[in-house]
Amino acid sequence: MASDGGLRLTVPTRASVKGGLEFVERQREWIARERARIAERAAERGDQAENDARLKAIAETQLADRCRELADKHAVPITGVQIRDQRSRWGSCSARGAISLNWRLIRMPGYVSDYVILHELMHRRQPNHSARFWTEVGKVCPEWRDAERWLRKNGRDYL
Numbered sequence: 592m593a594s595d596g597g598l599r600l601t602v603p604t605r606a607s608v609k610g611g612l613e614f615v616e617r618q619r620e621w622i623a624r625e626r627a628r629i630a631e632r633a634a635e636r637g638d639q640a641e642n643d644a645r646l647k648a649i650a651e652t653q654l655a656d657r658c659r660e661l662a663d664k665h666a667v668p669i670t671g672v673q674i675r676d677q678r679s680r681w682g683s684c685s686a687r688g689a690i691s692l693n694w695r696l697i698r699m700p701g702y703v704s705d706y707v708i709l710h711e712l713m714h715r716r717q718p719n720h721s722a723r724f725w726t727e728v729g730k731v732c733p734e735w736r737d738a739e740r741w742l743r744k745n746g747r748d749y750l
């Protein structure tokens with residue numbers, strides 16, 4: 592029984608060493624999981640960045656071509672088209688007639704990106720948002736209300 596008592600005394604020590612080792616082991620597992628999670632996230636961000644770069648390059652030509660095509664179709668004189676990386680707007684039209692479009696329009700349904708382009712083009716006729724401006728928009732883009740609704744509902748997710 593004396594040796595049992597001796598054992599009993601050492602048990603807590605062993606238990607704590609074991610517990611300590613288990614703790615280290617758990618920490619190691621946790622650290623490994625954390626590292627894997629961080630690496631995975633970085634990879635996802637990388638994928639997103641590569642994907643964005645590819646889409647941006649496509650947008651550079653497709654959106655600019657579409658803008659020139661619609662400008663020709665509706666006889667709207669423009670001085671240039673720029674595809675931009677903007678976080679706050681979909682498009683703009685300078686006083687000189689240069690159209691700027693957000694490359695993210697490429698991700699949107701065609702009728703929505705067409706509407707944004709036509710909206711900017713119509714500012715060449717009416718540099719404001721008057722009733723006359725919306726009449727001009729309605730003539731070239733009868734579905735503009737649907738497109739506006741779509742933008743109000745989903746636009747923020749695309750910026």
Ligand SMILES: [Zn+2]
Nearest residue numbers: 710714719720
């Ligand atoms: Zn406008």
